[in-house]
Amino acid sequence: MRYSPRPMALVLLLTGLLHGSWLLVRWGAPAAQPYLAGLLYVPVFLTAALCCALRASEGTGRERLPWLGIGLGLLAFGLGQTLFTYYQLVLHTSPFPSPADAFFLIAPLSIGTALVLLPRAKLSRPAWIRLGLEVGIVMAAAAVFSWRFLLSGLIQSYRSQPLAGTIALAYPASDLVLLCLLLLLISRRQEFSARVTVLIAGALTSYIVADSGFAQLSATQSYVPGNVVDLFWSLGGGLFGLSALASSRQPGRDATDARPSRGPAWTTVGPYLAVALTYGLLLQTYTDGVSLLVGRGVLWGTGVVTLLVMVRQALAYSENSRLNAALQQAAVTLEARVETRTTELHTANARLQQFSEDLESKVRSRTAELERSQARLAHQAQHDSLTGLPNRTLFEDRLGQAVATAARHARVLAVLYIDLDGFKLVNDTLGHAAGDEVLRTVAQRLQNLVRQSDTVARLGGDEFTMLLTELSDLASVSAVAHRVLEAVGWDIVIADQVARVTASVGIAMYPDDALDSSGLKRQADVAMYRAKQGGKNNVCFFAPEMNSVSQVRGDLAARLHGAVQRGEFHLVYQPQFTSGTQRLSAFEALLRWTHGELGPVPPSEFIPIAEETGLIAEIGAWVLDEVCRQQVKWRDGGLPLVPVALNVSPVQFLRPGFVQDLRQTLRRHGLDGRWIELEMTERTMLHDIVSLAQKMAEIRSLGTSVSIDDFGAGRTSLSYLLQLPVNKVKIDRSLIQGLGETQSTLRVVQAIVALAHALNLAVVAEGVETHAQLVSVTDLRCEQVQGFLLGLPEAAGTATERLVGLARADRGRPGETRRS
Numbered sequence: 058m059r060y061s062p063r064p065m066a067l068v069l070l071l072t073g074l075l076h077g078s079w080l081l082v083r084w085g086a087p088a089a090q091p092y093l094a095g096l097l098y099v100p101v102f103l104t105a106a107l108c109c110a111l112r113a114s115e116g117t118g119r120e121r122l123p124w125l126g127i128g129l130g131l132l133a134f135g136l137g138q139t140l141f142t143y144y145q146l147v148l149h150t151s152p153f154p155s156p157a158d159a160f161f162l163i164a165p166l167s168i169g170t171a172l173v174l175l176p177r178a179k180l181s182r183p184a185w186i187r188l189g190l191e192v193g194i195v196m197a198a199a200a201v202f203s204w205r206f207l208l209s210g211l212i213q214s215y216r217s218q219p220l221a222g223t224i225a226l227a228y229p230a231s232d233l234v235l236l237c238l239l240l241l242l243i244s245r246r247q248e249f250s251a252r253v254t255v256l257i258a259g260a261l262t263s264y265i266v267a268d269s270g271f272a273q274l275s276a277t278q279s280y281v282p283g284n285v286v287d288l289f290w291s292l293g294g295g296l297f298g299l300s301a302l303a304s305s306r307q308p309g310r311d312a313t314d315a316r317p318s319r320g321p322a323w324t325t326v327g328p329y330l331a332v333a334l335t336y337g338l339l340l341q342t343y344t345d346g347v348s349l350l351v352g353r354g355v356l357w358g359t360g361v362v363t364l365l366v367m368v369r370q371a372l373a374y375s376e377n378s379r380l381n382a383a384l385q386q387a388a389v390t391l392e393a394r395v396e397t398r399t400t401e402l403h404t405a406n407a408r409l410q411q412f413s414e415d416l417e418s419k420v421r422s423r424t425a426e427l428e429r430s431q432a433r434l435a436h437q438a439q440h441d442s443l444t445g446l447p448n449r450t451l452f453e454d455r456l457g458q459a460v461a462t463a464a465r466h467a468r469v470l471a472v473l474y475i476d477l478d479g480f481k482l483v484n485d486t487l488g489h490a491a492g493d494e495v496l497r498t499v500a501q502r503l504q505n506l507v508r509q510s511d512t513v514a515r516l517g518g519d520e521f522t523m524l525l526t527e528l529s530d531l532a533s534v535s536a537v538a539h540r541v542l543e544a545v546g547w548d549i550v551i552a553d554q555v556a557r558v559t560a561s562v563g564i565a566m567y568p569d570d571a572l573d574s575s576g577l578k579r580q581a582d583v584a585m586y587r588a589k590q591g592g593k594n595n596v597c598f599f600a601p602e603m604n605s606v607s608q609v610r611g612d613l614a615a616r617l618h619g620a621v622q623r624g625e626f627h628l629v630y631q632p633q634f635t636s637g638t639q640r641l642s643a644f645e646a647l648l649r650w651t652h653g654e655l656g657p658v659p660p661s662e663f664i665p666i667a668e669e670t671g672l673i674a675e676i677g678a679w680v681l682d683e684v685c686r687q688q689v690k691w692r693d694g695g696l697p698l699v700p701v702a703l704n705v706s707p708v709q710f711l712r713p714g715f716v717q718d719l720r721q722t723l724r725r726h727g728l729d730g731r732w733i734e735l736e737m738t739e740r741t742m743l744h745d746i747v748s749l750a751q752k753m754a755e756i757r758s759l760g761t762s763v764s765i766d767d768f769g770a771g772r773t774s775l776s777y778l779l780q781l782p783v784n785k786v787k788i789d790r791s792l793i794q795g796l797g798e799t800q801s802t803l804r805v806v807q808a809i810v811a812l813a814h815a816l817n818l819a820v821v822a823e824g825v826e827t828h829a830q831l832v833s834v835t836d837l838r839c840e841q842v843q844g845f846l847l848g849l850p851e852a853a854g855t856a857t858e859r860l861v862g863l864a865r866a867d868r869g870r871p872g873e874t875r876r877s
Contacts, residue, residue, distance in 0.1 A: 062302035065108050069302075072100040073295045080288055094283030095142030098291035102135035105298030112301040119174070124301055126171025131294055134164035142282070154224040162224070165231035165264070168297075172238045172257070183376065190369040191328055194362055196237050198331035201358030203229050205338060209351045225272075232268045235261050256300035263293035332366050335359045441515040443493055444500035452514035452522055456574040459526050463567055470526045470567045471534045474581035475503070475541060477519035478559040478593040485711045486748055491551045495558060502544040506537060519558075522581070531566070531598075538562045538596040546594065554747075559594035561585055570599045590665065614666045616652055621679050626650055628683055629850035630701070632859060633821065633843045636835040641863050643734065645843065646684050646703045647850050648676070668708050677709040678718065684733065685726040687853055692728075696860040697867060702734035704766060707741040716755045723759065730760030736787065738766050746780050753782045764821070769809060778816055786813045788839070790824020796833040803833075810837050 076098040078084070085093050109128030113121040137160025144150055144157065208229060238261065267289035274280035335358065342355045439451035447455070456472065463470050477499065484492040496519065503513045503521060512524040523541075528534060545560040563585025571577045580599040588597035620626060630644040650658045667673040684701050692698055709715060723730050735756060741749065753763050764785035765778075769792050778786070788809055795802035813820045822834035825844030834842055 062108075062305045065104070065111065066299060066302050068104050069101065069108065069295050069298045072098075072104055073291055076101060076291045077288060080283065080285065083283075091146050091282065092142070094281075094287075095145065096139065098287055098294070099135045099138050101291045101298075102131045102138070102294040105294045105301070106131040106135065108298040108301040112305055115305060123171040123174045126167050126174065127297055127301070130164040130167035130171065131297055133160045133167060134290070134294070137161040137164065145282070154221055158224050162227055162231065165235055165268075168264075169231075169234050169238055172261075187369070187372060187376075190365055190372065192237055194328040194365045194369065195331050196233060197358060197362045197365060198335045199236055200233060201335050201338060201355055201362065203233065204354045204358060205342060205351060209348075209354060213350075225275075228268055228272050232265045232272075235265055235268075250303070253300050253304045256296050256303060260293045260296035260300065263289045263296060267293060328366055328369060332362055335362045441500075444497055444515050446500050446504070446521075447512060447514040449514065449516050452512060452516070452524065453574060453578075455512050456524055456577065459524060460567060460572075460574050460577070463526070464572075468526070469528045470524065471528060472565050472567075472577045472581045473523035473525065473534075473538060473541070474563040474565075474578070474585040475521040475523065475545075476561050476585050476589065477521075477545065478561055478589070479707075480519035480558050482707055482711050483556045483558060485708075485713075487551065487554060487556060491554070491556060494551050495549055495556050498549050499545055499558070502547075503541065506540050506544060522578070534564060534566070535596065535598075538564060542594060542596065561588040561593050562596045563588055563599065564596065565599045589669075613655075613658070613663060614670055616655065617650075617663055617666060617670070617672055620650060620652070621675055623653075625652055626676065626679060628680065628687070629852060630856040631843060631850040632848040632856070633702075633841045634847050636822070636831075636839050636842045639842075639847065640866075641699060641859055642841055643700045643702060644856060645736070646680065646701050648680055648704075664706075668706055671708070673706045674709045674712060677706055678722075681719065681722055681733075682726075685722055685728050688728055688732050689726050691857065691860055694857075695864075696857065697864050698732050699860070699863075700732055700734045700762065702736050702764065704736045704738075705741075707738070710735075710737055710741055710752075716752060716759075719756065719761070720759060723761075731762070734762045734764060734785070736764050736766040739768065746777065750781050757782055757784075766823075769805065778812060778818065783818060785819040785821060787821040787823050787843075790844075793822050793824045793830055793834065793844075794826070797829055806834075806837060810839060814838070 079093055079097050083090065106128040109124045109131065113124040113128065116124070137157045140160060141155070141157035144152060144155060208226065212226070267286050270284075270286040270289070271280060274284065274286065280286070339355055339359045342352055439448060439454075440446065441448045459470050462468070477495075480492065480495065483495055496515070500513070500515060500521070503523070507513055507523060507525070510526055512522075514522050514524075516522055523537070525534060525537060541562055542560055545558060549556045549558070563581045563583065565571060565577045565580035565584060567577055570580045584597045584599040588595040591597060627649050628646045629649055630646055632641055633643040633645060634640060635642050648660060648664075650660075650663055652658055664673070667676055680703055684703055688698060688701060719730075719733075723733070756763055762784035763782070764787055765781075765783055766787045767789040768786045769789045786809065788806060792802055792806050792809075796806065797803075810820050819841065820839045821841040821843060822830075822837075822839040823843045825831050825834060825842045825846050827846060830844075831842060831846060
C-alpha cells in the first residue's frame with residue numbers, strides 16, 4: 058500500500074498543537090473544560106497509531122511486527138485515557154485499579170516488545186556483555202532513585218491493598234523497562250536512519266517523563282486532568298507517529314538516508330556518573346534520616362551499582378589485556394612482514410634497475426625506428442603511393458622554389474600539364490587494376506624523359522605535370538612535349554591484353570605566361586584543355602585568349618547538367634539513300650541542344666564536355682529512348698519503317714550494362730532491334746578487341762546492326778574489320794570530299810570498299826556534297842550515300858513526310874510490300 062507521509066505528519070502536528078494551545082490558554086466553554094482536559098490529547102495517540110499501521114502495511118513478515126506493536130500500544134493508551142475520562146466525568150467515580158489501567162499497562166508492554174523486534178545490527182558476545190553491564194549500571198542507579206523517591210512510598214501507601222499496590226508499582230517498573238530500551242536504542246547501530254532513532258528516543262523519553270510525573274503526583278493526590286504532565290504523553294505519541302512516517306519507503310528516497318546510526322558515547326561516562334549520583338543519594342538519604350526500609354533499599358541498590366561497575370572494570374581489564382597481547386602479536390607479525398617486504402623491495406629495485414636499462418635500450422631502438430618511420434611518412438606525404446612520383450604538395454613546393462630561383466637569375470622554366478586520353482575507357486573495360494598498371498607504366502616513361510633537375514609529378518587520377526628548368530628556348534620544351542606524346546602512345550601490354558592511351562599536353566612558360574606558381578599551373582591546365590579540344594593526342598602552348606575559352610567551357614559544362622530533365626535536347630534526322638536509285642534507305646539521328654539563354658549549341662562543343670563529365674551516358678540513353686519512341690510512332694501510324702542510326706559514345710558503349718539497357722529499351726517500346734543501327738567511331742576500337750567483339754555479337758543477336766563511323770579518319774588498323782562483327786562501314790567525309798582531288802585518296806577509298814565487300818560489309822559514303830562525289834561513290838559501288846547534296850538533317854515532321862512519300866512509291870511498284 059502506498060501513501061504520502063506529509064498529510065499524516067500535518068494531521069499529527071495539528072492535533073499536537075491543538076492540545077498544547079489548550080494547555081496554555083484553556084480555551085472552550087467552562088462546562089467542556091473537564092472533557093477537553095481528559096480527551097484532547099487522545100486524537101494524537103489515535104493518529105499516531107494510524108501512522109504506525111500505515112507504515113506496517115508497507116513491510117512484509119517480521120518487518121511489519123514492530124510498527125504494529127507500537128501502533129497497538131498507542132491505540133491502547135488512547136482507549137485507556139478515553140475509558141478513564143468516562144469513569145470520571147460520566148460515572149463520577151475514580152476506581153483504582155480499573156479497566157483503564159489494563160489499557161495503560163498494555164501500552165508500555167506492547168511498545169517495549171515492538172522495540173525489541175526492531176531491526177538492528179548484530180553484536181558479538183563480548184559486546185553484548187559489555188553493553189548489558191553498562192545499561193545495567195544505569196538501570197540500577199535509576200532503580201535506586203526510583204526506590205528513594207517513588208517505590209518505597211507506593212509500597213507504604215498500598216501495603217493494605219496488594220492488587221492496587223501491584224498495579225501502582227507496575228507503572229514505574231514499566232518506565233524502568235522503557236528506560237532500559239531507550240539506552241539500548243541509543244547505544245546500538247540500528248538498521249534505519251539516525252532521524253528515526255532520535256524520534257523514537259524522544260518519544261520514549263517523553264513517555265517516561267510523563268509516567269514518572271503522573272506517578273509522583275498521584276502518590277501525593279495532586280494530579281488532575283489537564284496537568285502539564287499530559288503534554289509529555291501527547292508529545293511522546295506524536296513522536297512515535299513521526300518516527301513511523303520518517304521510516305516510510307517513499308519513491309525517490311536515496312538509500313544513503315537509511316545509513317546505520319551510532320548512538321552517543323554515553324557508555325564511557327554514564328556508568329561512572331551513575332555511581333557518583335548513587336553515592337550522593339546514599340549520603341543524602343542517611344543525612345535526612347529516612348526510614349530504615351528506605352535507607353536499606355538505597356544502601357543495597359548502591360552496592361549493586363558498585364558491584365556492576367567492578368565487574369565492568371574487570372571485564373574491561375581482561376579485554377584490554379587480550380587486546381594488548383593481540384597488539385603485541387600484531388607488532389611482531391608486522392615487523393616480520395616489514396622485513397619480508399624490505400627484502401622484496403630490494404629485489405624489486407634490482408629488477409626495476411634492470412628493467413630501466415632494458416627500457417632505455419628499447420627507447421633508443423624505438424627512437425631510431427620512429428625516425429625511420431617519420432622519414433617514410435614524410436616521403437609518403439610528398440609522393441604518390443601508386444607511382445612513387447612526387448605528389449601535388451611536393452610539386453607545388455618545387456615549383457615555388459623554381460619560380461623564386463628563376464626570378465633571381467632571370468631564367469626560363471616551363472610547366473607541362475599532361476592528361477591521359479582514353480584512360481577512363483581502360484578502367485571501364487579492363488578494370489581498375491589494369492588502370493593502375495597503365496598509370497605506373499606512364500609514370501615510368503615520363504620519368505625517363507626528363508633530366509635530374511626536372512620534376513615529374515602525379516596530381517591525381519590520370520593527370521601528370523612536368524617542371525622543366527634551366528631552358529634555353531621553346532624548341533627544347535616542344536621537343537620534350539612531343540616525346541611525351543610518343544612515349545605515352547606506345548602500347549601497354551597487361552596480362553595478354555593491350556591498353557592504349559594518348560596524352561593531351563598543355564604548356565605554360567615563365568615569365569611569359571605567368572609570374573607565380575599558381576598562375577603557371579592554371580595557364581598550363583587551360584592549354585591542356587585546348588589541346589583536348591584540338592583532337593587530343595596534341596600539344597598546345599598557352600595563349601592569353603585561352604582563358605576566356607576555358608571560362609566559356611566551364612560555364613557550358615554547368616549548363617549541360619539537367620538539360621535532359623529540362624527538355625532542351627531534340628533530334629533531327631538526316632536521310633540516307635541507295636546510291637543507284639537514290640531511294641530512302643535509312644535515317645541518322647543527330648542530337649541538337651537548344652539552351653534557354655545560349656540558344657543552339659553545336660554538338661562539337663557540348664559532346665566532348667558531356668564525355669568528360671560522364672553526362673554522355675545519360676544523354677545517350679535519352680537518344681536511344683527517343684529514337685525507339687519515334688519509330689513506334691511511325692509504325693503505329695501505318696508508315697513503312699527504315700533503320701535509324703544513332704551515334705554511341707565510347708564511354709556509353711563500354712559501360713558494363715550497355716547491352717542490357719539496349720535490350721530493355723527495345724522491349725519496353727515493343728520494337729524489333731533491326732530498326733535500330735548503332736554507329737561507333739574508331740576511338741572505340743582502341744581497347745580490348747576481344748571484349749568489343751563479344752559485346753557487338755550480343756548486340757547483333759538482338760537484330761540491331763553495328764557500323765563503324767568516320768572510318769579512315771583515325772589510326773585504326775584495317776585488320777580490325779576482320780575481328781569485329783560489324784555490319785557496315787561509313788567512310789569518313791574527309792576522304793569522300795578528297796575524291797577527284799588526289800589519286801591517293803581515290804586509292805584509299807577503293808581499298809576500304811574492296812575490303813568491306815570482301816567481308817560482306819555494306820559501305821556508306823557520308824559527306825556527299827557535289828554531283829561529282831555522288832558519281833564517284835556510285836562508281837566505287839558504295840551501297841548508300843549521305844550528305845547535304847541529297848538531304849539535310851530535318852525535323853521529325855519532315856522525316857515523316859519522307860516516309861509518307863516512300864509509302865506512296867511502294868504502293869505504285871508491283872511486287873513491293875510495305876515494311877512493318
